Amino acid sequence: MGRRHNETEATRFSFLILLSVGLISCALVYACVSMVFRTNINSSVLEFNSMALVGEGGNVGGEGDLGGESGGCCRGIDNLELWGAAVKWGSEFKFNSSEECCRACKAMCTGNDGPCLCDTWVFCGNREACGSKFGECWLKKQKDAMEPDKQEEGKTVSWTSGIIFGKGEGIVGLKTKYGTLHIKLFPDCAPHSVAYILQLLTLRHCAGCQFYRAENRGEIWDSEGHHIKNAAYGPPFALIQGTLETVGSKFKNIPTEDCPTIRRGSVAWIGSGPEFFISLANHEEWEKSYTVFGSVLPEDMKIAEKIAHLPTKPDVWNNVNVSVLQEHVPLSIQRIKTRHGHLTTSVKID
Template sequence: MERTLPSKSRRRWVLATLLLITVCYSWSAVNELAELIEAEPDELPDSSSSLLSRAEHNIAAHLHVPHRITKFRGQVGSEMPGGGAASSTGSSSSGGKQAITLPAKQGGGAAAAATTAGTGGGSAGGQCSMLENTDYWGEALVAGAANKKATAAKCCASCRLYTPEASKDMMSCNVWVWCGDAQLCGSYHQDCWLKHLAHPYGTAPARVGPDVGWTTGIMTPKPDPAALGAGGEERRFHVVITAAGAATHWQSRVGYYWYKKIKKQCEEAGNCQMGSFTRLLHTGQPDDLMNEIPTWVAQPLPAEHPDHGYIVLNRPYALMQWVQQVTIPEKYVLMSEPDHVWLKPMPNLMRGEHPAAFPFFYIEPSKKEYNHIVAKFVGPVTREDSEEIAPIGNAPTIMSWEDMKKVMPLFFNMSIAVHNDADASKEWGWVQEMYAFTLSAYKAGIRGIDLHLEMMSQPPYDEKLAPFYLLHYTYGMDYTLQGEFTPGKYGEWRFDKRSYSGNPPPRNLGEPPPGMKNELVRHLIHAINEASNAIPGWDDYAKTGVAKELWDGVV
């Protein structure tokens, strides 16, 4: 007779077996990730990899959920009662805020346009750099209601004297907000919130203006900005974009037109640091714009590394091929994108050899909830360590050609590893490739990346042309016929680049409503119209998507 274990023993045996399998699988997965990141590109696992198979379902689930993209629109934090902006995790969770708004020069002066990643720092020796009528985000260390102070100076002193606590990851107080206007603050009058913010000068304030009763103080000193234009032509930077498909086809033409026009203005003004231009076409085949836009053809991802519909994975592979196979006359590179419209000449924003980049509020490598994911790819990191990982993607970023050659192979390997990891692909979704870039820069030993809010605008959540260099038209722009902004709702007047994913937009797009006050949205429509009228044969191009007539590059 066959003997069987008692039911209680069987349950224990099954649970023990499952636990052992889980431990072994987790150990194997983490080690495979580490090997993948360090591997040479030709050593990457093929499509039978357990990691690749495991990630396939997770990635596919994210690529067709529009709300995962629209939820990013204009969010820079969550609002605490009474107007004190805070975030319990440093994450972004409320809508309707402008993604990029530089504080006005008032009170103690505006926050610097540039900051260095990782200089969140402590409050020891901090200065009371006060920004009146300004409310900042930050991870709350001490709630304002429990920390009433009679003056802003006393609130600043409270921040300086704050002792980090283990329960709050030993984070220091580097930002404070104090509500000093009795009429505007109401019951929150004299509340003094103590906070920690990973990148104070690289984060847009929550609110700015005469109707804001809060005063913000940033304890860390402003980094010395780069001497703009210093170094002359020796500091020229090459501009590279990556492209494939119908949408980026017309965007590249518009973007190149404005690059040429602004570069001409730059050269006429003298001491221009805008260099030459490359469209990096990652289709493996030449196209009909080869004689209009300087283009280098890269191979798409090989069959053993399918992108599962996440076409952005081709970008790091294309950039790796480019830096390994070409030489350029410039020592520096600006990585840009097809949907960037140039607004004015950009100098080399780098300090020395430190990269300069635009900070994205939704890239949060220092977020506590992501620490275990980040550690898979760069090794164990403390919260303080993770603040050295800049909140950036690869574009727009300026870095040296030598750093490009170090980072791009890592970027390719890292993007595959992140794509194949279930946790990372679930949490980071469509922007996983951006995380892969900043993790790669950190892995390559690059520290002190300067963050520049003025590098790029993102309408409709940014409104003014000044002080930006680039316009990024990634979000839909919806307005009533009276000019009222209707975020999240189709407007009676609207522009969204996704409406032209198949064929290019027609010439002479309709003017925004007269009452619409957003300078950047209006400028964008004018910019597309100017380019489509200057490039010959656009009417036929808008119908067919084929460039039968080419622009000669003369502006």
């Protein structure tokens, strides 16, 4: 009688099947875990890069902490050398452009943990004037970013410098009897404009600074600033307008800087200043015509709305119907700091 091998062969065959199933299962589990792990890493890297370029909370536009419509601004002031404690030595840290230098500083300012590790960048981009220093990118840290330490400036200076404000920094207050409008400044998008505002903070007063025009949203824009379909575009034009020129001082025209689409809360110059406005609505129809140097914090827009509803009288400017305040609203400028997440006043300019 032949050997009964069916049971033995079946057992061996079953064992091989179970072994194969086990190996395949392990391989599938490993592949899934690896995929999830890689996805998490990639998400973290993308989030970090977004924060480094955009700022606090990952916001963009007027509410972003580093400023700019896309968070991609990286502008500085030519012929200016800012001083400060070096966090990256330029002799060992070189780039081809001031924008790359600026972005290296921004990468050290994620907006997650208060002040930036780098708040000042200084770049030498004139090959002839810089000589061996051409391409040097110095990253620095100020004792006070609102009062940057200036080494020298003028046509003979070959350096370009810029500042960056971190979380809770770079906020000024426009104080009126109706409340204080807290404004986040955008030095990376409008460095000349912000330099002027910081200069105002060094004065003892801001005599002549005021709002004189006020136009509400009417039935043209909703409460969030969105344009109502098929509605006109004004008047009213959804803004409050004023001046930041002090009596007795000569105003120097500010060059055109970053001109993003005007959004609700945008603070922008009219022409080269010192006339400015705060927008109560999104104005795509204005097609990026104005330098935006800051944005009102969202919680303070109710103050701007209150001013916009004050009594006005009609007037005509360059064939445009406008609404002028019956009584101008004087304003003073304050420097604002944050303590434990709360805004506090540190300096007042009447």
